[in-house]
Structure formats: C-alpha cells, structure tokens
Amino acid sequence: MKVYVKHISLIAFVIAILTGCSGKKEITERTSSTYVPLEISLGLQRTMCYGSCPSFAFEVLNDGRASLTVGRFTEEVIGRHLDEGDYKCTISVIEIDQITAYAEANGYLKLNDTYDDKRVMDLPVAISTINGKTVFNRYNGPNLDDLYSKIEELMSKANWIAEPGTQK
Template structure:
C-alpha cells in the first residue's frame, strides 16, 4: 500500500475511533444524569362544598410556592423540598405517564361520556427539557377515556401533595371564600 494512503487510512481510523468514543461517553453521561423537570405545578379547584383550592409549584432547586385560593388556611406560603422529595415527585411524574395523556379531561370533546357538576378538578403542569405539558382533569368527567387515566392523575396529585406537605398550609377547611395568612 502506498505510504500516503496508509497514513490516510490510519488517520481516518484514529479519527473514527475518537469520534465513536466521544459518542459512547456522551451517551453514558446522559444515561447517568436523567433529565429532571424544571418545575412541577399542582392546581386544585374548588367544588360545591369546601374542597381546598390552591396552586403549589416546586422548582428543580427545591423552592416551593403555595397560593391558597379558597378553603385553605394559608394565602401565600413557601418552603423548601429536599432532594429526596424532588426525586420522588419526578419519579411519580414519570410513572404517571403525564406526557402520554390528553391535555384535557373536562368535557365531551375530551372523551367525557358524562359530566357531573360541582366536582373539584386537578391541573398538573410539568416544565422540563422537552417543554411544557399540562393535564387538566375534572373529577366530574366520567367514561372509559377519563376512567382509564383517573387513577394515575389521582396518584400523581396525591404524591405531589404528600412530598410537598401541602397539608401544613391547607389546614382545616375554611368557610367559603375565607383565606388566612400563613404563619410558616
């Protein structure tokens, strides 16, 4: 083989090996460091009774912001989530398969076969590297489509509430329209 051609082939092989190694290293780094959400927001709406209505958001750095709308003790409150709580929330979002759900389960256009009035609703929004995904679920929406995702939405909302300990700001149900300032 001609010396110039041998040098070219060796250079090409070395370059290919280097680039292939860089791709493998990048794939390994990505798999070890999973993408986490930049923020997760849970919004609960009121019902005919005294269902707590509030919005709670947690960001990737652990900042918790709570805004009480009705039937809660805290008007505005904040806190800090631990890395373990954040990991549990991110895992719950993934397990629920939020991105595979419809954006809305509130009316007949969303697959609700029947819509009962005066029920609370849940809206969950996740913002991550892929973008923003919101699922709006009205508990009065019934039928095969809604009933298929209801357990996953309910479990995800419960997980967010439990991990962020929203009960400390909800407290005992208040009279309609009353909201007290948070002491915490």
C-alpha cells in the same frame, strides 16, 4: 520598512482578534453548559366546587423553591391549618425528582392536556404539572389520585412561611 511594519501590525491585530474571540467562546460555552433555566418541575392546583372541595395552587421550581396559595378547606390535604394566602419554602430536589420520575414512569407525559366537559360545572378541577407537561383533569380523565397523593404528601411535609399580606 513602512510596509514591513504594516504587515507586522496587521498580523499582530489578526492574532489578537483570533485569540480574543476564542477566549470569549470558551467563556460562553462554560457559562451555557452550567446554566439551567428555571422551570416548574412539579405543580398541583385544585379548584373550588359548590361544596367543601379543597382549593390551592402549589408549584415547585427545579431548584427546589416552592410556592403555595392556600384557598378554602385545605386542612385535610395539607395536614394542618394554614390561613388563606401565599406561602414559600424550599423542597428537596431529590423528593421532587422522585415524584416526577414516578409520574413519567406511569405515562404522565403521554396524557392528553385536557379532560373536561364544559357542561359539567360542579366538579373541581385538578391541574397537575410535571416537567412542563400540564394536565387539566375535571371530567372523564385518568385516575391520577396516586400522583396527587404523592404531591400532597410533599406539600404537607414542607415548612411553609407565610408571605407578607397572608392573614393570620
């Protein structure tokens, strides 16, 4: 009788373990299939030069959260005055996808990572990011003005909210 009880207990224990593990696996699979890691979908940074070049850094995550750090001479790019500092907003994922699709269709992902000559000092840099691919474009790089214009137009339409510490 003791052997019989031990076998039943062992069988019940094995069944409990197997069903418990399969339930956890299902939860893990469900969780992992809906989890989307946050990453930068779209970005554009322009650096200063010795003249009146606009300087800013703009990034949008794949969930639409955007950040903008405003430097100097950005009125023309953004279409209005924003004080120097940090801003946040949310941008439509559809608009982000349109720009990233445009960039990818025009060969952005095949570009070199860097177009530069370290001896050239007075040219501003345009650093763009599309779905994880970043291109540093200062000297002898491809003409990405159409892409930059699309990104800057998106920036100009956004309803930017100043972060604490941004001067007014």
